[in-house]
Amino acid sequence: MTSHAEPSLTFSEDELLGSRKYDEPLIAGGVRCHGGFDEDGRYHSPRTLHRTPAISAWQDQLLRSGHDVIEISRALMPPQYPNVEQAKLLLRHGVRDPMVRSLTIISIVEGFGAVIRDVRVPELAELIVEPIDGTALSHLRHGLFEAHARDEAGYEDEGGHKQMWEAARDLALEHPKIPGDVLMRLMGRRSRAPKRERPFPQLDEKLERMLAMMAQVLVIEVFAEGTFQWGIDVLSDPEVSAEPQAAGDMVRYIQSDESPHVEYLRTALSEVRARTLRTVDGKQIAGCKVVDGLLHDMLHNLTRNRPREQREDVRESMIAAMQDVANPTSLEEEYESLASAWTAPAQTGFEPSSAA
């Protein structure tokens, strides 16, 4: 790390990918995973030796210059379906496939996180009016995206969140058989890809695509907080989990690893928000207009129809799975009685009007 009196704002890729030394590695499901434990047995996330202080330093710099760091309201987070009580009810009655399916899908989706390393990052210094030296933005393709990808999917023979979720599932549910329809469920209903309409056609296409991807991943990461809590609550319950401590801890480790993802994404997007972008026709557009516009659309879509559609899709398979128990009707009634009501808040907090 470059040494300065002020906290450093510039880091090499190796620094951002660097981990502390562990006294004991994390082994999950027989696979050596990232992260590890110190001599007190405390878990430390991977690649955070310099990444965590770096993100803090970039955030401080932003705040000192009078700008905010984006905050997505947790009230926008749709509840997990099935909820904790419903999931436990099913497991208590031996209906395991829906839970196995859900946990497997979560592990696969985590693994997909690796595609963030393939995001094409344009020459940001040419597309942003103000300088970007010493910001999270200038480190996206020099360590931040790569660290994120490795955390989610693992790297070489060190497992990541995909393998850790699989381990949590296998610990709690004793290496269950994976339902054959898991990938079909993951893909959901198929319909023709809609004709792509660019929200900001005046922007460089690569820049627009990168910002949209970052906004989407940020929202997913924030919403995943609900998934982690759900996973911990269900898998730590000795009544339904074979290894409540180990399975719950595994999800807690994942949860702590995810924190830098949320933080670097909100920092980098906030940095764009505080700047001015050049358009392809030589004009300029306020970064806040672009970032708020993207976040608003994303949150609006993810909180309006999507939770209901996903719920309907999943519910169908839940009901089908219940038919094998002794009294399916009674189980179905109890299951439905435990449902959580949820209405999406009217505002996303990034309404176009607020994007001055």
Added chain:
Amino acid sequence: MKPWTRIRRSALVARTVARLWLIYKVPVYTRRLLGRPALKGPELDPTHERAAKVVLATALAMRGVIIKSCQFIATRSDVFPPAFIEELKQLHDAVPAKPFAVVKETIEQELGRPIPEVFAALDEQPVAAASLAQVHLGRLHDGREVAVKVQYPDIEEIIQLDIRNMKRACRVYERFEPQPLPLMPLLNEMTKHIGFELDFLREADSADRVRELFKDDDGVKVPEIHREWSTRRVLVMEKVGGMKITDAAALKAAGIDPADVVQDLMAVWVRMIMGAGFFQADPHPGNLFVTKDRQLVLLDFGLSKELPEGFGLGIFELMFSMMTRSEAAMIRAFQELGFRTKTGDTSHFVQIARRMLDRSETGRFEGEFTEEMTDEMFDAVREDPLVAIPSDFVLVGRSFGMLSGIAHTLGARANVLQAMGGG
């Protein structure tokens, strides 16, 4: 079948085997006499090319199962040299049609009535001809436009005879060749596939199954089968038109972005292979059309394949291991998919994956099985006889390779992970 036909076909097979023996063995013995080392690797390319031309000529003369076998060979680049693949893949499109009188008899025999009683019109000129059947357009009396696929007469008998002859030739080859290619298992597998393809009612079932899979998706069209007029040897189906999928100019003229078509195409095949475990295993451009409202038309379900349970997840795990460069996961995924080495040395799997990755555009796996990558994999398997490749994987790999070829023709990328929703 006339006795003369039987003798002629057997003689043609015997003559071809003799010519192949001469092409391969005369240089070996000559070089040995001259004290020169035997030809190896790329030095053998001209020999393979000559041999492939002989096989191609025999196929065009005999048609039937020989053409089918050659088409099958053209799909097995894991076993046969590239010269064979290049030469014999011509047979996918270049099969000469039979005169209408020949197929008319089959239609009337199969439907049990004269053609005019079923069809208000039936074109005498076929729109397509393949190794086992040809297709004519027509119209039913209620006005519905149809495509009629008619099997060639005597084809089943011819096939049985040809397969017997080929098995004989195979046994001779295995007896005299010190390191023979594993032809007999391939022949057995091909015999099974041809048996399926000869049963048009089975093809109709496969079409129905894929149509059912996409019943809620108005972006996919699988022609309806007119069961009342279909038999094991005649298939009457809804006529569906469209632009050829690789005709980028026509697509653009219709206001369709070719990149969207590629995305649709990949989503459909990924859904069949990874999701449903049942897929149309011959997605060449002749079987794919796009309508003006961007509906993807899927034709020809003769080569459809049911995959073992968990195979889709296995493919995903393999892709994932390549994406993360996890060698332990690569080995696990290859083994779960049914790959085997004779010695049990699993490092071959890692070598295969590395060679595939080296052939990708970025040196990394980003979700696309390009033709170059699948070709490299088949080369690696062929060059290292210790590795056995499961036939299901060959068909899946070949299908992804074909889809990638279509995507490249349209200037887009065929990303499997993206089609699953991961990008």
